[in-house]
Amino acid sequence: MKYARFIFTFLLTLLLILLLNAKIPFLISTPAGSLPPIGRFVDPFHGFWNNADQAKIKSDQLVKIPDIRQAVTVYYDQQMIPHIFASNNYDLYFSQGYVTAKDRLWQMEFQTLAAAGRISEVIGLKGLNYDRLQRRLGMVYGAENSLKAIMADPVSREIVIAYTAGINAWIAQLKAEDLPLEYKLLDYKPESWTPLKVALLQRSLSKVLTGETEARALTANLHKFGPAVINDLFPDFKFIESPVIPTGTKWNFKNRLSRVPENKALVNNLLTGYKTPSANRPLPFPEKLAALKISGTVKTFELLKNPDYQPSLESSVKEHIDGIGSNNWAIDGTKSADHHAILANDPHLTLSLPSIWYQIQLNAPGINVYGVSLPGAPGVIIGFNEHISWGVTNVGADVLDIYRINWLPGSKEKYLYDGKLFQVRKRKETIMIRGGQTFTDKVSYTLFGPVVYSSTDFKSNGEQFPDDHAIRWVAHDSTNEVKSSYLINRASTYAEFTRGLEYFNSPAQNFAYADDKGHIAQWVNGNFPIKRKDQGRFILDGSKKEDTWGPFIAHDDLPHVLDPPRHFIASANQSSTDSTYPYYLNWNFGNSQRSMRIDDLLTKMVNANTDTLRLMQTDIYNGYASLILPDLLKNLRQDKLTVLEIAAFKILSRWNLQNEADAISPSIFESWAKNLSRDIWDEFKDPELMLPSRDRTIHLLLKEPESIWFDNQRTPIRESKSDIINSSFKRSIDSLIKNNGRQIANWKWFEIKKTSVKHLLNIDAFSFENLQLGGGSNIIDALTARTGPSWRMVVEPGQTGKAFGVYPGGQSGNPGSFYYDNLFDYWLKGKLFTLLFMKTEADNQTINSRMILKPGTL
């Protein structure tokens, strides 16, 4: 009896300890995956309670660090933004790594693990498919190539090594109980930072901004409808738009190559060799060639160095979600009240927490720059210094192409290219899975790049690349964006700035520029392969030399403009140029409404100041509605409407075309426009096809009222434009009633749009949901359900106290910190903080605290 009760109690205690000390995947599922080890997590001495930061910031700190060279002072301002003053470059970037890790370690590591396809190490088997796709996309391959370029240059090499050492110095002193909260939730520990992680992070940005192509969907469209229809509905240029580089800009080519001849056979080839996109019929393979000797394994890299080889990868950097995009613009002195140039930028991304950006000031001999950095990458990406300011938007050029490979029959190892046989190179990808398992993938690399999906072991499920096709993508090339940041951050003139741009190759960006001399400029900047017209619009033929990419367009020849006669520059993801630019960049740029609105406002602008541009960033005028709504309302047959539909009609008729947060009209209009587009383009509803753009829909509505496309395929009668407008209106009201009730007052735009800024692990308690925000897709303030301005900045370069900015969130990545979301309120209200730009260390009157990093051992 005594034995029994002891053994029972003892075992019970032991069992409970073991249970509460382990991650229990099978008990309750939380959004983070599974429960954290409860005992460890709730322990008030080491658990989550240790991440409950004090409201009061600690006063000045002295930290001794072994591998720093000279003392560095970090001034933290009222928003806990670090202002680093170092006496040499090494210490500067070391300190940037150190302070960034201090605030954002979990985020920067998690994002690089995700980029590298290593999420399974943290979340187990459910991450495997994600990891495999990342590996097969060549994310690590691309990062390794990029790292080679970074390490080959002594400047970027020193920066990356210093930055890495700084992060590792932070990790080294970190005790288990001080680990960021997410490590405790997911129960793992940080590993050492490496230079490769810097490259991985930049490649993950390339993936977000350039990792998509419509070639597969448009090829499917081509097979279904034929070239005439596709050329009509999917034109290379919008019927009305204002390109990034203003029409009329002269192209002064220094290095212009002879243009690649137009290949009329392209479309025909596709139609004969590729009858049904789903059947994936192999190309006819000449039998006698099969007897040829294998030409040897050729690395893509060797081919790129071969001048005869014309790399042929085009990527359509089309943004995934319609309406995500970014704005930048600058006005020169003729438009501003005090005759100085002013620049504004708001890059739109999927909004997440910890905040995407990290504000920082970097000061050392030769550099004094302020702006936002990406946690995990050295330098400042968007910002300003004493003389210049710059901001970016995505270009959206076609820098990722799909190639159908002419495989040797019965093989997925050998293929025909330009009449010669080649063998794929295998890249082994080992994925470690939490719990001890390992998964090995062997990814085939062709001359073009990796075979992402494979009919034998990684089947595509209607994704953007078909099985057994290879991709060519600029993100696989050796580029050195670290060097670009280095040069741009230090630039004080336009010439120095453009030198820095030469190193910024992927993801291609529209760089807006303004300086203290009053110059303004815009560059469509990045690696763009020279292509024939429309090359890469459809799936390309991987056996043909002429389908491979040409060399990249020389930097001097990239579309750019300095001090245009219209006195402003602007970009909003629209077409880079008009049709006079000799090189083909893409057919599918962003819709034109946002950029047209920006141009409209800037054209009329006089006597502007920084606040004028701030207000413009929060403009919520619905350009789409302004174009089509009058016509839609005119076509509504009011005698056929129900009482509720008439009420909705009346509200819409009185609308001021502003997508205000608590207005009803935007809800009705957006729902109507969506249904209208689906009903018009019902022929394209098959998920493998793609719909024509919004701009094309506008043209159809306004200029082609008799078009056959208005007809609904499912009915025997022929519907007119008016029929479709009426039926889609009724359907929209029905769906609004179904989802939001019969009370029209409850159809507030923000409640339907539901803008959320979510924590990277989708934990609701760490997120902000259903925010009371207006705006919308293709509106300057482009707030959609998950995307929007990730950073808003307005700068008058060279003028003290005239730099402003805000992002959703805060400097700290810790949900238990008061600085996790302290900037949020200003962002919600469209307000900007005055950014503290310290010219010297003496400008420290308003700082909160300082941290001194000194050489020495702890």
Place this chain on the structure above:
Amino acid sequence: MKYLFLFLILLVAQYYGPWYLIAIVPFFICSTFQSKPAADFLFTLVTVFILWFLVALFKDFRNQSLLSGKIAEMFHLHSTYLLIVVCSLTGAVIAGLGALSGNYFRDLLRVKK
């Protein structure tokens, strides 16, 4: 007195050691100093409850319940105080069981003599 001793030892031990010391320390103390099983269980439970409660409360106060509010929401608890009570109770029960095991273990040794 025994439990005050336990409180102080745990306060120090917990700073340096893992959380399950809250079971190990009472095990040894209760297998050394004799008490009734019910008393060992209950008083250890209360002692550790108070220890964890106070430490958590202190950290929560400094943080103005910013984090505890979020963690409470994550665990579907409706108040930060409920969260502190649940957390403290978790530790307290384990500690009580550790104490009880120690008490029974002492009993076992005595029989052997």
